[in-house]
Amino acid sequence: MTTPDEAGTKVIARDNASRSSSRDEEMGILTPVENNQLKKSLKNRHLQMIAMGGAIGAGLFIGSGAALSAGGPGSVLICYTLIGIMMLFTCQALAELSVVYPSNGAFFEHCLRFLDPTWGFAIGWGYALTWLIILPFELIAASITIQFWNDTINMGVWVTVFLVVLALIQIFGVRGYGEVECVLSVIKIIACSGFIILGIVINTGAVGRKGYLGGEYWSDPGAFRNGFEGFASVFVIASFSFGGTELAGLAAAESENPEKSVPKACKQVFWRISFFYILNLFIMGLILPSDDPRLLGSEGANSKASPFVLAIQDAGIKVLPHIMNGVITIAVISVANSSSFGFTRTVQAMAQVGMAPTCLAKIDKQGRPMRCTIVLLLFALIAYVGLAPNDAGMKLFDWLLAVTGVTYFFIWGSICLAHIRFRKAMQVQGLSLDLVPYKPSGGVWGSWIALIFNGVCLAAAFYVCAKPKPGATAAETAEKFFKGYLAAPVMFVLWLGWKVKTGEWRLQTPLHAIDLKTDAKFRDPVNFEPEEKKPLRKRMLGALF
Template identity: 80%
Template sequence: MAAPDKQPTKEMVRDVGSGSSSRDEELGEMASMKNNELKKALKNRHLQMIAMGGAIGAGLFIGSGKALSAGGPGSILICYAIIGVMMLFTCQALAELAVVYPSNGAFFEHCLRFLDPTWGFAIGWGYALTWMIILPFELVAASITIRYWNDSISMGVWVTVFLVTLSLIQIFGVRGYGEVESVLSIIKIMACTGFIILGIIINCGGVGDQGKLGTKYWVEPGAFRNGFEGFASVFVIASFSFGGTELAGLAAAESERPEKSVPKACKQVFWRICFFYVLNLFIMGLILRSDDPRLLGSGAIDTKASPFVLAIQDAGIQVLPHIMNGVITIAVISVANSSTFGFTRTVQAMATVGMAPKYLAKIDEQGRPMRCTIVLILFSMIAYIGLAPSDAGMQLFEWLLALTGVAYFFIWGSICLCHIRFRKAMKIQGLSLDLIPYKPSCGVWGSWIALTLNGLCLMASFYVCANPKPGATAAQTVEGFFKGYLAAPVMIILWLAWKVRTGSWRLQTPLHEIDLRTDAKFINPADVNREPEKQKSLPRRVLGALF
């Protein structure tokens, strides 16, 4: 039966199990700090658009160019499809947890409940730091895209314009975030759809003087480049391209009807992966050579190196490259907007349970975590350092971005592990799965598959970062490794730091001690059909996960 809508007390926390008194006091203090809630203003259409186009950004429009150059069109097709499957199962697991426990911090609070408070601390700060660092980088990136049209105006002007715009959006709270993301997502979806149609026309020789291309570029220079190292590099790039997919689950606490909208939004991930990533990149690989030197670009964000822009330019179309550059600018701004949402909600939830400064737990009368927003906006002014004439500013950005590196793999893997342990705890504590409002058709096996794929991603990232580049010195190899893999030791340091602070050294919360009832939105047992459900065939179970 659903728990009453009241905040947990110390007595309720102690009823969870027979854990140590120090942990009881810690959890009791966390529970007693709860304050007013975020405003539930996200409608179903907001979540659908956030799920469909929210994470489409520079990773697709620009990063895919480096992936094409590194591994070829065959590697792109395979790697993006594999990571897409991983994200589908991860989002399905997150949907089940978010419907039962629609909390402000989503997977951060799920880690506190199902894994261990210490790991929850590491995941929460790892996720918050990722968005905190990405935001100023995206401001610089958006300013760089403007230079495609006009490089006479200082980029500092555009950084200011974008920063002020983001600040104004925050005044309207989560509703403003939802509306802006809906509009920007529609533009990105239309651009992806238009490119697919245009790419087919170009491939068939309907535009330009290249003639019919067919699978010409799959034969020469070939479908795969640079052997296994090239394939592993694409695997890593593809993984980073899906960052932000988990935001639909984070928004559950501010959704009007999370039990309906969150599962539907997470199911949209499959179609976004198939249509906007796999199909787009497949067509891009048909109409652009993977050995084109222009794909290497001159920086982290170089719209002139975007494979989408290059393919349109090669077809001799004059106006569309400008339109595509505008779409890339919009995509970068969209990611910046998502950064604000991801950081503020995570830090507010952490402050609520005592893992961040208590000052940041405050939510204003309009249901906005404005104190967290102010902190983020102030930190984002570091973007101006990236505009310095010397290389020192960009060097700083590179090391800050290194803190985000493989953090997503720990986050996604933790979501899957939370789902696995949630199901195990339900079984051990004698609770029926019929109490769960939404269950992924692939069940816990999807989480096991996604968890395994996350492990493979970590190994592939380690291989790419540790493998010496041709002509690189030992110092350059070490520097390259830490710039790509620094997030892993940082996560471990965060985990150890909270272990030392709390003095709790057990690795995980025992399954019988996991609190499954507090704040749970279970189905009323009286409404559950007691007749055993017939086991569906595998094809029907798979289709059920997608529709």
Template identity: 50%
Template sequence: MDDFTMQKTKPYSGSTSTVTPLLTRPKGIKSLSPPKAFDSFRSGPDHAFAPALGENGRQYNAKAAAWNTANTPLVRRLKGRHLQMIAIGGSIGTGLFIGSGAALATGGPASLLISFIVIGSILFCTVQALGEMAVTFPVAGSFSAFATRFIDPAWGFAIGWNYAMQWAITMPLEVMAASITLEYWNLPIPSWASITVFLLFIISINLFSVRIYGEAEYVFSIMKVTAVIGFIILGVVINCGGTQDSGYIGGQYWANPGAFHNGFKGFCNILVTAAFSFSGTELVGLAAAETQNPSKALPTAIKQVFWRIALFYVVSIAIVGLLVPYDNPDLINSNNISAKASPFIIAIQSAGISGLDSVMNAVVMIAVLSVANSSMYGATRTLQALAEQGQAPRILAYVDRKGRPLVAIGSSAAFGLLAYLYTSSVQGPAFTWLLAISGLSSIFTWTSICWAHIQFRKAWLLQGNQLSDLVYQSPIGSIGSWVGFIALIAILVAQFWVAISPVGSTATTPGAQASNFFAAYLAMPVVLLFYVCYKVWYRTRWVTVKDVDLMTGRNEFETAGERRQWKEDKAEWPRWKVVYKTLC
């Protein structure tokens, strides 16, 4: 099968008279003849665009929006190994290496470990649901497009902008964190200079082709994975008394000062921290539109990525909880993102191992830069897909001849300038409120994925399809999506409780209480505002199961002879291979 089948522009089955011949030269971009050195920045040829909004601007055409995302001008150059490392690269970062310190101080080692196991289990349900939909419809925008198609265009608009804002704001936050890691070595480098270098580095990677982005993320992720594995081995040695300055530790910190801190509220408080640490795993679905062979690469990436991340997170968090007591004075609090207070670095320093703390700090810096890189990718691809669906200014849909969404990249790069707030007098409040905007975004995204999958499964069966017709079938089906959906709603309720009455809060005035609430729950009113405004303006309706579009952008591998041959080959596999392929 031609790997680029989905890339070919197909006739729009709606009103053909409304198809614009060249989406990639929208209003505001003139057609010029640039020098050959800049020829690759010109718009890709022969890409049609079906306007998703009516002439009066108040009627939404969901069928045209679906057609645009299915026939995106993004190019398919990512391989399976890129997909696996992109998901890992977007996850192993500040949340694990630095944020786990604040979580440990808030809830204790047992709450921290349980929260990561709970979120990891929810993520398993979510990623399986996303994998099934993304393989069936490897379209631009992924979960935001699925929300528009399977739930409600207004919800797709809200969740898409929520996700784009999450990553657009996370990028400067990660650049700030990378700059702060340099302070560990007391280098005579001004903050503005390091921020500038890091921003230029991240923007440059994203200005290359998506293949270069994939290779960069592949290298970053291998370094982080190697470091985490090395820390796990070292942590076991330290815990067993294998270093010069530390005796046998065992589980003494679970007994004194204790396994739990701040009770059930402490546990609820760090659930969002755990969710933030896992955020980015869903990027594997967003990259489906740029994958060479989604039928083969996506299922493997979906299965392998979860097991790898679950192993790295759960085991490394368990080790950290054994090596660092939650009352360690160096652990970070909510207003401090210093790498000096990373529990990973504290564990190494407490063992009296010289030099390794600097190595770990370098790993932290690489990790946050990797997340910043993934953040820019997530923001640009979501903005480009929103524009293709008529839910963002059309100019953001511009894609050049190398498949780069240049205008979306420029817009995301502009958000990166927020990193310079670190050099201002308002760095503390700025960091708090930027983090508040993106704090719950991943939970909203995962909730939307689970609900979209439930709708998709209902429509799939109602419209006469068999589950065996799916290229990739989630092993836990819609039951897993229901479990994930209900669990995520419960987390939102728990977070509402701790937002009203946060752990350790001494605020007594209404103003201080309101500030604490919005610092923890700002993402909720933002999403609801986006949804209600779009719903009122465009008068969209919830998509009924019988009206769900299951044809536009569907993976053609389902009807190809290769699909039949693949089934025949699978029937001849030995049992060990069947088990391995199911899990990995």
């Protein structure tokens, strides 16, 4: 058993080349081809804005309309709040792991270390494929938003424009990504804040044609719609809306000071959820009826069906719908920008340990994984296929997006489980938690709660996907199920495939065999004082500020 003194060096520098090859082969991981280093250019303000704006995208501005239509304002308020709590605990668990192990690949490498290399392989590729497929879809979505102003220009022109802009951003590396996200996040934050004020003004009758509304739409058509199926549908839509929240943890490896900036960024999750999601959607439910037929078109990327745009149009305000559509366009571009970051960093980390083509592990002198970027941009060209007439191309995208369906639930659940096993391994190996620089106030119980919530999300998604629509044929029901739940068997195939390749059938790494020392950024066990045990009230407040 390792003693605290043996494990507690001041800072164990990251050195992939020093790992034991015999241990790596035993775990099914190949020796890294190069000790490439990403450039640590992200400042605290970059991580703050990445965390703040990471989940504010089309899921809020457009997808919330489908949620409002499916379950009503009551279901929207409850489900988004519950998912928000889940993401708060998940991000804080990721913050603790990222501070101790600020590696490129983040939760991919956490899964390798604390769960099982095979599951890490499945998580890494699942996450990479999600961003790879989302990118061309977002390019099309951004082009669709332009049709709000001009539908005479072929959308292929706008796809080209957005693709060129994205490629130019990549030239500036992680600093370019950070600066762009800062600007776009500020715009989205201002828009959300402005809509809250406008919504209150509309609801009180100061602006608009409907007069004072109050809680009228909560009574008629009602706070809840479509029973349990409607509630479960909102639960699933809400879960998908928070995709990208984990990017702050992925950016830890390129942060100048991850020990301070990552926890602070992850604490912003609470305020982001409370202010930008829950409060915005509560106001939305007060000024737009959930039975509005126009909301039925908000399942895709149609900004004309955005509940934000519809509410402003109904109030008779002529200029603001155009401004809000511009914000939606910016939000979609922001997601495309995040796609490039999420894919390239994950694949580069996987390539370093032999779980992706080793040629993709190369990082240039400016600290950019350009080979991964080239692969991403080449795949983005498939966006032009989506512009084929008669929606033939979009049918292909429907099946491509099915591969990403419930992947986030596996990723978030794995983050929580990795945190649980990290804490357990520390206990089994006799290491004090005082060595850990940052510990979330929810502790390991927060991770357990979030893990259970992810299981509930998977069950809700299964119910929604498997339940036949009235009058649907067996073939239509099967197609509906696989389009919504295909990601689950894909994850299983990835897991099983790597098991077969490596011949290692162990389900998880034993706690006593988990390597807690390599690459760890523990506190100095000699020159620090144990943390004062704070009352629960102060610890919970510390999670928010």
